Amino acid sequence: MNGFLSGLDPCVETLLTPSNEEAIKMAKVFRPSSREASILSKIESSKERARRMSIAAIKDHIDTLSNAISSKLVETSLVETNNKNSLEKQLFKCLDTLAYAEDFDVDYAVAPIRNLVQQPHIVSLYVTAYVIEKLINHKDVIDIYGADEEIYACINEQVQKHLPS
Secondary structure, eight states: OOSTTTTSOHHHHHHOOHHHHHHHHTOOOOOOOHHHHHHHHHHHHHHHHHHHHHHHHHHHHHHHHHHHHHHHHHHTTSEEESOHHHHHHHHHHHHHHHHTOOHHHHHHHHGGGTTSSSSOOHHHHHHHHHHHHTGGGSTTEEEEOSOHHHHHHHHHHHHHHHSOO
16 A cells, blocks of 8 residues: 555554545544534524623613522522622622623633523623622622532523513
């Protein structure tokens, strides 16, 4: 056998017949067509647009959203606190920070739980990460109960109610 495969291990050379050698030489590298690339690009840009719009909508609904999330967390006994108003203020600060945060900061904050659900809402994911990682250390929070998925579901329910889709 001559060509580009000479010098291989004898066992490999016996597996490669001249017809297989030609097939290997003629193998094509898969490259997505421009149509596929265009569709993938549109999907990615629509996801980014939805993310930006959700974060921008926080500014208009920050009071009602922070109140609804804090009330629901306390009602469902996911967060035990001494002072519900303090919890609401902390969530208000969290949402305000999100409204003006850079993309890198948001991605960094949600990185530990980004695979929590299949298609997460960025606002719900950010607030969930805040509750799990930061709020647990607040002086007025006694304890946080439930799995991360339960906390996310509770927060996401309120986000879906109060933020436009």
